[in-house]
Amino acid sequence: MRHRLFEEGKATDCEEKIASLGRTPQEITQSLLNAEESLLNSLYECMRKDFELANGGGVSLPGYGTKGALALMAIYVAYKNGVGPFPKDLLDKLNEGRDSQHLRHIRREKGIRIAKHGRNEYHLEDLRLGKAFSNRHKGVEAATFAEIKAAYGYRCATCGAKEGELHHLPQYRESKEPVILHQGHMNPHEPLEAGNIIPQCQFCNRAYRNWVVFDRNGRVVGVSDWTFVLKSIRERYLRITEENRKIVQELISSLTTQLGQLGEGE
Template sequence: MSCTKLSIKEIKQQYLLICEYYKKYLKKFGVKLPKFYDQNKKLTKNALVLVYLTLGYPKTKEVTKTELTQFVRGFYPETNDVQQARHLGAQDGWWIVAGGRDNVVIKVKRGNYQLYTLEQPYPAFKKGHRIAKTDSWDKIREQYGFRCATCGSREGEPHFHWPATKTKLQKAHKDPNQPLAAGNIIPQCQKCNRADRNRWVYDDKSRVIKLADANFIKNFDKKVRWKIFKILYQEFNKKSCVEK
């Protein structure tokens, strides 16, 4: 599919529209607005990609990477492969759906992109990209976009999995074996926080990285428990596991 050609005037008009939505809905979440021009007075690739993805908003269309690349080549002929759409989403906070990533809001083919909305940030976006170590509950909630770190439900809105329930964020441990203090706090909704029962250790993205409660192994099926036993037996060199 050939790309839609736009004049500089049309690109600027679309960029100004993006700015309006950004100021009204996204700036408060720390979403990064790409610069229109770089230091050499050239249109930035990020701005070009975002402009193209927002065409026709709110009725945006699915766009192939080839189409995006063709559009950017009109300004940067040496461009081989456009990666800006992916970076604008996860790193900068724009809700751009990438095909083949288990999306539930809209279905997009693998390798394609579509802007979902200009009124909410990308669900997994965290202000500043890296999570600062702080015990300020307001700061932590802001860093996670006021969403549950586990399921993504937004504070004050209907829960993703229980639509009749209003989402309430609670302080949760990243590592239940450590104090609920700076660097060890993630926001979880009342459903996710209750269900975990201090079983898991999470990273900043609320991905399970360790088991916090060894007793939970008892809930695993026999084959898994046997594999764990063999690993530990080999690790401890066939010695007693009794602490010295």
């Protein structure tokens, strides 16, 4: 398939740059890792103008120089060159070997049509934007819990169980107890009110108690109760290793600072 930049009958500067980066995800990844700053900057501008042309105006993309922009450029080049889905392990390579979640966030926050194949591949479907959810951590602003449940399709935000039906997980289905949706705190330290409520089935609501913080999708994004952390340390779920030494040191430093501020406030 020939895309918008390639429909002019002759090679444009952008076309030449994009074509030079390779015809396989592996080649594209290596080309981006080896590219000089001037080429990356020029490629980003080609991508930005292409998105703007497809959408008739300004488009919000990840900022140039960020790992998110690099991941988006990878699947953009693949899209323009007719390359198939992009393996996540190559996106991780572009992210200095760390787990790359950038495309998932870009898809939600920017409305860019990024499709996921299974658990390990992504591709750009179209340059035209879809619907964006700019604040993924903010809950549904609705006047009543009934409206919040309706916004979630009468399903538990955490596990997806449908209200009034038996649970889809066998360990809960055995109870023969139909799913009842409760008002679940997103952040237990904040009031239980619109913007801080997600619907949760009775099983998830009981299991998580007030230990964790959820985002609007029912995913855990933080810990809200120190007993949960202490239990994890005692049970050796949380371990100190060479790999996480820096994180542990930062945690100790942050806690020391907060303890000092607490003492000053007394």
